[in-house]
Amino acid sequence: MSGAAASTSEGGTNSHGEQVVVVISGPSGCGKTTIVERIVSEQPVPLVKAVSATTRPPRPGEVHGESYFFLDDDDFAARREAGEFLEYAEVHGRGHWYGTLRSELDRAREMGAWSLLEIDVQGALAVIDEFPDTLSIFVRTPSEDEYERRLRGRGTESDEVIAHRLETARRELEQADRYRYTVVNDDLERAVSETRNILKDREAGRHAG
Numbered sequence: 001m002s003g004a005a006a007s008t009s010e011g012g013t014n015s016h017g018e019q020v021v022v023v024i025s026g027p028s029g030c031g032k033t034t035i036v037e038r039i040v041s042e043q044p045v046p047l048v049k050a051v052s053a054t055t056r057p058p059r060p061g062e063v064h065g066e067s068y069f070f071l072d073d074d075d076f077a078a079r080r081e082a083g084e085f086l087e088y089a090e091v092h093g094r095g096h097w098y099g100t101l102r103s104e105l106d107r108a109r110e111m112g113a114w115s116l117l118e119i120d121v122q123g124a125l126a127v128i129d130e131f132p133d134t135l136s137i138f139v140r141t142p143s144e145d146e147y148e149r150r151l152r153g154r155g156t157e158s159d160e161v162i163a164h165r166l167e168t169a170r171r172e173l174e175q176a177d178r179y180r181y182t183v184v185n186d187d188l189e190r191a192v193s194e195t196r197n198i199l200k201d202r203e204a205g206r207h208a209g
Contacts, residue, residue, distance in 0.1 A: 019105050019108070019109055019115060019131070020114040020115070020133075020135070021105065021114070021115050021117065021127060021131050021133075021134045021135065022047065022114055022115065022116045022117065022134070022135045022136075022137070022199065023117045023119065023124045023127055023128070023134050023135070023136045023137065023179075024036055024039075024116070024117070024118050024137045024139060024195070025117075025118065025119050025120055025121050025123070025124040025136075025137075025138065025139070026121070026138050026139035026140050026172070027121070027140065027141075027147060027165075027168065027169030027172045027173065028147070028151060028165045028168070028169060029141065029146075029147045029148075029150035029151045029154075029165070029169070030139045030140050030141055030147070030185055031139060031141070031150075031185040031188065031191065032118060032139040032185075033118065034188065035139060035183075035185065035188075035191055035192055035195055036049065036116070036118045038192045039116070039192065039195055039196065039199070040116065042196065044196045044199050044200050044203075045114060045199045045200065045202070045203045046111075046112060046113035046114060047108075047113055047114050047115075047116045047199075048107060048108035048111055048113040048114070048115060048116065049116045049117075049118065050100050050101075050104035050105070050107075050108070050115055050116065050117045050118075051065065051066065051067075051068060051069055051104060052068055052069070052098055052099065052100055052118075052119070053068060053069040053070075053071050053076065053079075053085075053098065053099050053100070053101055054068045054069070054070060054071070054096060054097065054098045054099075055070075055071055055072065055073050055076050055096050055097045055098075056070075056094075056096035056098075057070070058070050069101065073097075076088075076097050076099070079101070080099070083102075084101055084102055084103070085099040085100065085101060085102065086099075086100045086101070086102050086104075086105065086126070086127060086130065087099060087100050087119065087122075087123035087124075087126040087127055088100075088123070089120065089122050089123055091120060098119075098120075098123075099123070100117055100119060100123065100127075114135075120172075121138075121172040121175055124136060124179075125175060125178060128178060128179075134180075135180060135181075135198070135199070135202055136178070136179040136180045136181070137179060137180070137181045137182075137183055137195060137198060138175075138176045138179040138181065138182045138183070139182075139183050139185055139191070140173065140176065140182060140183075140184055140185065141184070141185055141186065142184055142186045144166070144169070144170070144173075146186075147165075147166060147169050148162065148166055151165055151166070181198050183195055183198075
């Protein structure tokens with residue numbers, strides 16, 4: 001699904017001075033993280049990837065403020081009550097909270113860049129509701145069977161967890177039409193190219209405006 005790109009002014013804001021926000025999301029196993037890593041590396045347009053906050057413990061090699069903002073439950077709850085989160089949710093029923101701090105959008109704006117959010121579908125819909133001009137991209141595989149194959153191929157999750165993720169994926173696929181664009185990741189290079197072109201088309205609209 002595609003939609004018209006609004007004209008934008010110089011830097012990370014559009015002609016109305018609003019934050020330019022890019023959201024890339026999709027079900028587990030769709031390959032969105034790899035696509036985001038490629039896009040952030042290539043920088044087809046000025047992008048700053050938002051660092052998510054979480055209450056889960058750091059994994060080996062993860063760095064606070066780079067991988068995630070690692071917050072304890074009380075700090076996360078206090079920030080949530082103070083309205084500091086753009087979106088937040090308890091993910092996969094494991095008792096860990098994830099969210100995007102509004103300050104991450106400010107950081108991108110101050111750097112004259114667009115803010116790129118790689119978040120789950122629930123969070124993406126919250127962002128789209130608040131920022132209707134969000135450049136939203138839904139990444140999916142060509143079939144449900146491919147989701148299951150990729151999840152099982154990881155070799156890191158139980159059958160129960162995989163079944164839960166597949167059920168979540170079915171619900172998330174029903175929301176794909178809420179996004180401006182859908183990218184089918186049946187070939188990584190093609191999916192990266194399509195995503196790159198979506199961003200460059202928006203940039204072209206910015207200069208045309």
